[in-house]
Amino acid sequence: MKNNLHKLTLKKALAQIQSGETTAKKIYADCFSQIEAGNKDLNVFLSTNSPTSMKQFENPETTLQNCPIAVKDNICIENEVTTAASTVLEDYKPAYSATLIDNLKLHGGAVIGKTNLDAWAHGSSTETSQFGRTLNPRNPKYLPGGSSGGSAAAVAADMCTAAIGTETAGSIRQPASWCGVVGLKPTYGRVSRYGVIAMASSTDSPGPITKTVEDAAIMLACLAGHDSKDGTTTNQAVPDYVSLLQKSISGLKIGIMYQDIPGLKIANPYVLAAAKVLESLGAKVELVNALDPKYAVSVYTIVQRAEVSSNLARFDGIRFGNDRSYFGDEARRRILLGTHTLRKGYAEKYYQVAQKTRTLFIEDFSRLFSSYDVLISPTSPSFAEPIGASEDSVMFGELADMLLEPSSIAGLPGISVPCFHDEKTNLYLGLNIMAPAWREDLVLQVAHAYEINTDWNSWRKDNND
Amino acid sequence: MTNQKYQLVCGMEVHAELKTNSKMFCGCKNDPFHAEKPNIYTCPVCLGLPGALPVANKQAIEWTIKLGLALGCKINLFSKFDRKHYFYPDLPKGYQISQYDLPFCYDGKIETELGTVRIHRIHLEEDTGKLLHKTVNGEQVSLIDFNRSSVPLIEIVTEPDITTAAHAAAYGKQLRKILQYLDIANCDMEQGGMRLEANVSLRPVGETELPNYKTEIKNINSFRFLEQAIDFEIDRQAELLANNQIVSQETRGWNSVKQVTYSQRSKEDAEDYRYFPDPDIPPIRFTEEQIAAIRETIPELPSAIATRWQQEYGIEPNMIEQIIVNTTVSRQYDKLFTNAKNEGISVASLLKNILSKKVPSPLEAGAEQTLLQFKELQKTDVVDDTQLIAIVNKVLTENPDISAKYFSGQKQVIGFVMGQILRELPKKSDPAQVREAIITQLEATK
Numbered sequence: 069m070k071n072n073l074h075k076l077t078l079k080k081a082l083a084q085i086q087s088g089e090t091t092a093k094k095i096y097a098d099c100f101s102q103i104e105a106g107n108k109d110l111n112v113f114l115s116t117n118s119p120t121s122m123k124q125f126e127n128p129e130t131t132l133q134n135c136p137i138a139v140k141d142n143i144c145i146e147n148e149v150t151t152a153a154s155t156v157l158e159d160y161k162p163a164y165s166a167t168l169i170d171n172l173k174l175h176g177g178a179v180i181g182k183t184n185l186d187a188w189a190h191g192s193s194t195e196t197s198q199f200g201r202t203l204n205p206r207n208p209k210y211l212p213g214g215s216s217g218g219s220a221a222a223v224a225a226d227m228c229t230a231a232i233g234t235e236t237a238g239s240i241r242q243p244a245s246w247c248g249v250v251g252l253k254p255t256y257g258r259v260s261r262y263g264v265i266a267m268a269s270s271t272d273s274p275g276p277i278t279k280t281v282e283d284a285a286i287m288l289a290c291l292a293g294h295d296s297k298d299g300t301t302t303n304q305a306v307p308d309y310v311s312l313l314q315k316s317i318s319g320l321k322i323g324i325m326y327q328d329i330p331g332l333k334i335a336n337p338y339v340l341a342a343a344k345v346l347e348s349l350g351a352k353v354e355l356v357n358a359l360d361p362k363y364a365v366s367v368y369t370i371v372q373r374a375e376v377s378s379n380l381a382r383f384d385g386i387r388f389g390n391d392r393s394y395f396g397d398e399a400r401r402r403i404l405l406g407t408h409t410l411r412k413g414y415a416e417k418y419y420q421v422a423q424k425t426r427t428l429f430i431e432d433f434s435r436l437f438s439s440y441d442v443l444i445s446p447t448s449p450s451f452a453e454p455i456g457a458s459e460d461s462v463m464f465g466e467l468a469d470m471l472l473e474p475s476s477i478a479g480l481p482g483i484s485v486p487c488f489h490d491e492k493t494n495l496y497l498g499l500n501i502m503a504p505a506w507r508e509d510l511v512l513q514v515a516h517a518y519e520i521n522t523d524w525n526s527w528r529k530d531n532n533d
Numbered sequence: 534m535t536n537q538k539y540q541l542v543c544g545m546e547v548h549a550e551l552k553t554n555s556k557m558f559c560g561c562k563n564d565p566f567h568a569e570k571p572n573i574y575t576c577p578v579c580l581g582l583p584g585a586l587p588v589a590n591k592q593a594i595e596w597t598i599k600l601g602l603a604l605g606c607k608i609n610l611f612s613k614f615d616r617k618h619y620f621y622p623d624l625p626k627g628y629q630i631s632q633y634d635l636p637f638c639y640d641g642k643i644e645t646e647l648g649t650v651r652i653h654r655i656h657l658e659e660d661t662g663k664l665l666h667k668t669v670n671g672e673q674v675s676l677i678d679f680n681r682s683s684v685p686l687i688e689i690v691t692e693p694d695i696t697t698a699a700h701a702a703a704y705g706k707q708l709r710k711i712l713q714y715l716d717i718a719n720c721d722m723e724q725g726g727m728r729l730e731a732n733v734s735l736r737p738v739g740e741t742e743l744p745n746y747k748t749e750i751k752n753i754n755s756f757r758f759l760e761q762a763i764d765f766e767i768d769r770q771a772e773l774l775a776n777n778q779i780v781s782q783e784t785r786g787w788n789s790v791k792q793v794t795y796s797q798r799s800k801e802d803a804e805d806y807r808y809f810p811d812p813d814i815p816p817i818r819f820t821e822e823q824i825a826a827i828r829e830t831i832p833e834l835p836s837a838i839a840t841r842w843q844q845e846y847g848i849e850p851n852m853i854e855q856i857i858v859n860t861t862v863s864r865q866y867d868k869l870f871t872n873a874k875n876e877g878i879s880v881a882s883l884l885k886n887i888l889s890k891k892v893p894s895p896l897e898a899g900a901e902q903t904l905l906q907f908k909e910l911q912k913t914d915v916v917d918d919t920q921l922i923a924i925v926n927k928v929l930t931e932n933p934d935i936s937a938k939y940f941s942g943q944k945q946v947i948g949f950v951m952g953q954i955l956r957e958l959p960k961k962s963d964p965a966q967v968r969e970a971i972i973t974q975l976e977a978t979k
Contacts, residue, residue, distance in 0.1 A: 144584045157583070164577050166584060263577075263584040270812035297578075299588045299814055375812060378616055381627020382581045386677075410618075410807035419809060 074098040074226040077527050078135060078283035081229050085133050092134035092178065095229060096122065099136045099180055102227045110203045112221045114141045115149055116181035130176025131290055137172060138228035140219050141182035142189055143274070144263040145169050152265045153197040154187040156383050156394040166263020167295045168232065168274050175290035180228050183218025187396050188380065189234060189267040191215050192242050192465035193458035196398040201455065206248055206494045210452040213243030213468070215267075219277045220247040230287050231277040236268045237368050237476035238448075238469030240275050241484035245447035245498025248486045248526055250519075251277045252284040252512070253472075255505045256479035257302055259288075260295035266379040268372035271476050279527045281485060281516040285309035288508060304506050312509045313516045318350025320514065323440035325358050326471060335446030335497055338488040342499045342518060343444065349517050356440065359432045363425060364473040365466045370409050370422035371477070377406025401462060430478045437504045442514050445471050447484040447498030471500065481508045483515045486524040496524070539735040539771045542744055543695035543763065544653070546730040547708060549718040550660060550684050551593050557659045557685040558587030558630060564680075566724045571665070571678035579683035581625025586813050589614065593685035594637065594817065595827055596717040597657045600687065601638025602828050603711055604652050609635050610824070613816040614657075617806040623662040623677055631658035633808040643691075643711070644836060645703040651692040660684040687718075693732070693743060698763035702756040705729055710835045713859040722754045729753040733766045735774060749784045750794055762787040765794050832860045846870055846880035855888060862896060869900040876904070883907050913963035921958070921967065925974045928953045936978050947971055 073095040076084065084090045097119050107113050122134075139145070142152040144162035151157045165173075172179070186196040194202040194217030202217045204210040205225035212221040216233025220243035223231050233240040235253040244251025252275045259274045266272060276287030292306045324343050327336055343353040380403055385391030395403070409418035436443060448468055458464040466473070475482050480502050487499035499518065503510040519525050556563050559578035568574055577585035598608055615633035636656035643650050662682040666675050689708060695701045709727060712718040720727040730751050734744040748766060753759045765787075770780050785794040810816075833841075839853045856866055870880045883904075886892045892906040928950055929935055938946045950971050955962060 150583075152583070160583075162577075162584070163582065164585075261584075262586050265583040268812075297588060298586050300586075300812075374809060378618060378628055378807075378809070381618060381620070382583070382625060384620065384622075384627065386622055387580065387625065388582070407807065410809055412805045412807075415807070415809070 071098060074102045074229075075527065076229065077279045078132075078230045078286055079280065081135050082131075082133055082286075085135075092136075093119065093122075096134070096136045096178060096180065099226065099228050102225060103181065106205065106225055106227065109208065110205055110221060110225060111184055111200050112202055112205075112218050112225060112227060113138070113181040114151060114153065114184050114199055114218070117179060122178060130174075131286065132172070132176040132178075134176050134178040135229040136180035137177040138181055138183050138219055138222040138231035139169070139172075139179050140185055140216050140231075140233045142185055142234060142265040142267070143169060143182075143232065144265065145179065145182070148182070150182065150265070151199070152188050153185045153194075153199055154394065154396065154399065155198045155390060156385075156392075157389045160389045162263070164263065167260035167297060168291050169263065171260075171291050171293070172232070177290065181222075183216070183222050183231065185218055186215035186398070186465075188265070188376070188399050189215040189236060189239055190376070190398045190402055190465075191458060192238060192468040193453070194218060194243075195456070195458040196396060198396050203455065204247060204452050204495075206496065207452070210454055210493070210495060211246065211457060213246035213448070213452060214465070215239040215243075216251070216277060217243045217247075220244050220249055220251065223247070223249045223277050223279055230279070230283050232274060232287070232291070233277045234264055234267070234272060234274045235476065236271045236273075236372060238465075238472035240273075240277060241447050241472055241482060241498065241500060242469055244277055244484040245486075245496065245500075246452035248489065248496030249277055249279060250281055250284050250483065250485050250515070250525075251275070251498075252288060252483045252508070253476070253481060254288060254292065254508055255481045257298075257300045258304070258481070258506070258508065259291045260293075260298040260301050262295055262297040266375075268375040269379060270371065270375060271368075271479065273476075273479075280525060281483070281512055281519045282310065282313060284483065285313055285512050285516075288512075292508075307509050309509055309512055313512055315513050316350065317346065317514050317517045320351045320441045321439065322346055322351045322353045322514070323356035323436055323443045324353060325356055325443050325445040326361065327355050328357070329361065332446060332449050332471075334450045335448065338497050339444060339446050339499060342487045342522075345518055345521055346444075346514065349521060351514075354440075356436055356443070358436060358443075359429055359474065361470050361474050364429055364477055365470050367422045367425045367429065368473040368477050369405075369463075369466055370418050371426065373402045373406035374410050374419050375406070376402045377404075377410065426477050429474050433475070433478045433480060433504075441503070442510055443502045445500045445502075447472065447500040451490065451493065451495040451497060475502045480505055481511050483511045485515045485519055486526070487518075487522070489524055489526070538738060539767070539774060540738045541696055541698075541763070541767055542693050542734045542736055543701055544691045544693040544732045545650075545695065545701060545704060546691075546732070547689045547705065548728045548730075549687050549689070549712055549720055550726045551596055551687060551717055552719050553590055553592045553596070553685055555590060556683045557590050557593055557657075558683050561683070563684050565663075565684055566721065566726065568680045571676070571680060574680045575682070579625070580679055581627075581682075587630060587683075587811070589814055589817070590685060593657060596715070597637045597655060597687050598819070598824065598827050599715055599831060600689075600712065600717060601641060601655050602824070603715055603831050603834060604638070604641035604643060604655070606638035606641030606652060606655060608638055608819065608824050610819045610821070611635065611816060612637050612819075614811045614814045615808045616811050617658075617808055619804070619806060621661070622675065623664050623682075625662065625679065625682060629658060629661065630811055630814070632656035643704060643707050645700065645707045647700040647703045648694070648696065650694045650700075650704045653690045653692050655687060655689050658686050658688060660686040695731075698760040698767070701731055701763055702760045705756050705759060707835070710857060714832060714834055714863075716832075716860060725754065729756075729759050731759060731763055733763055733770070734780070735767065735770045746780050746782050748780065748782070748794075750787060751784050751797065753787050758787050758789050761789075761792060762794055765792065769794065833863070838863050842870070846874070848881050848884055852881075852884055852888060856884070865895040865900060869895045869903055872900055872904055873907075878904070878907070886910065913966075916958055916962050916966060918970075921970050922974065924954055924957050925950075925970050929974060929978070936975060939975050940979065
């Protein structure tokens, strides 16, 4: 009997388990039947763990109480196939689990399956996956975005209670925006990268993709913190994100970015509308001038390809996986470009200039954050693109993520929350909210206030008390 | 070996594995030479598995700086690790974590008895795994042992100050001694714990410009081979130059059986390692206070100890050379020497007896035992004078020609007489006492 338990938000699920109204086992079963019903068409999961494979469901002492969590397939789980959506690793079983998986399990998260992504997280469509593209559950004629497209789609399709993605520049927030869900990219170093197959090491940030902002706060609290195995994590205290959500946003100063950037005619009006909502809640909103994000696209393209060319060097087929002939076109393009920009005589022209320009972006954000508590912008210039769209342009991902790349190269936290729903196409737009480093609490607080005072979140009707 | 027309221009690059407890970027045990089996000291990090991340070993960094300070280097208070890319099966990540433009230490020097050698830089990196080419079930296979993968490795690069093959060896020996005194590296050369590389070129005598080429002699594992290889290169290159031929830019190896260097790899196309800062490891910052604290840990170094012993005890440098091993050994000798001096015993004579193995070294027996045995050795039995004179007279009577020889100036006959007499006396009779008795008796017969 179907109880529609798959539709529960994480918060609601935890409350119902706690009260005895339902059990994690039943929620897991309902989510799993969603997968069984939809995965064949949508291609969201690359591998799954059936309810019968779960050893035990009673875990009442933990935060997540064995709720089903979907995990992007570039995150290593010991002895479970982890492919990064590339045939290079089609049968690769890691010898160890990522720190964030250890943390997730410690807090009672039950991994329901591994989700599809752009191969090696290279892309913003999931179309570069060597195991086939994922379709957007909101409208299967459209792409879910990427690279964490599988995780965003899993949440949108109620195939899990919450999910984990990774973002290098947009890979959590952009698919969250396109799938009409919440995606939180933490500060670089907030969540351990140990065991996450590296894409661009200087910006990779794992984080939650959820149904609501509150769910994102619950998930982040389970994942965040110092890891002795990742030298880029810090001893920064992890605040109580969930209780901080309730803080009023009255008096906060909010800067609206990118209203002057051409090509944002679709998204920008909804950001202004969102600003009005925030203003009505007592925030002070203002338009701000920022460095043109087109330069961030250049910086990011060069730095990320350089790091990719280095990070993919270990896939030589000697110790594990298949040899380098298995790399897809996108990975080859990135290896070639990155190798070129690091060459003697070229590194000075490309890589080093990019790193200097990156510093300009960091400084520009410091300047803005000296006057504003948070900054808002569209997550993506537009709605989800139709399937096949990424095949037309090798710069597809960079253009889709243009507005997120500045904050990513600066290592800042940001969240995407739905800020418009097109009834005709059933597609969404996202609002991107950013804060200074380590201030996920602020990002969550503003996003939560916005979410509960608008009707864009598709789970609100089902989950409201 | 000298050459009339050309002079040697030589700089060295020495790699040494640090003897930290754990590896450079992971917690695995750092003991590649004593591992019972291949690949037992490995983890996702040193195997280069997807997703694994390096975390730098603090001890290794501090030891590198300690060496730098001991060699009078300047220290970069801001430093970082870089990725050096190349493909090789023993390099699991496809890059080696090394240091490119900001090494921990630079601009130092080492004094040798054959001249000063300036240190260009000292940087820290990780060692690679080891390839084993074997036949398994009749099939030729290449295997990889990752026990050595990511063991901390320091590279010490000199300026081209080395003028002879012997100078190169002296530099290498002195460097090894310093590493051993600092107690940061075992420098087991046979196992590859210390590896020597010499960059060799020649220029006409009298010129000061650096030659426009160099050959690298790589992976030499003994100082003797180093000298032989450099001498061979001097002759080989001199002959080429004398015949107006070009010496090619290349890497050469030393074949110790055939006693020749041989070409391994051409360097005409300079390799491009595509260095860039490793994003996994945050830059490293030191304060002057931290550097001062590291400086405090440096023990007295070999050259200082040698000077002190020479001045304080009058020991000859070539004897000191033989007991300069490491700090522990020097401390033992210091204790012994102090005790000996307090008892009015000649330290030089004591050491001579230790080196000739007449008494055990303080390392074998302890300072107290060594001194006790030395004193035992020196002890003499006083012989009763009446008895001694009786024996002397007996011998002189039995050999009447002795007196004549003696007075004709053949003083060496005393030696013959002494031999005869000592045979009849207890073992540890004092030769001086015997000698005196003989002369007295001879003079009396005059």
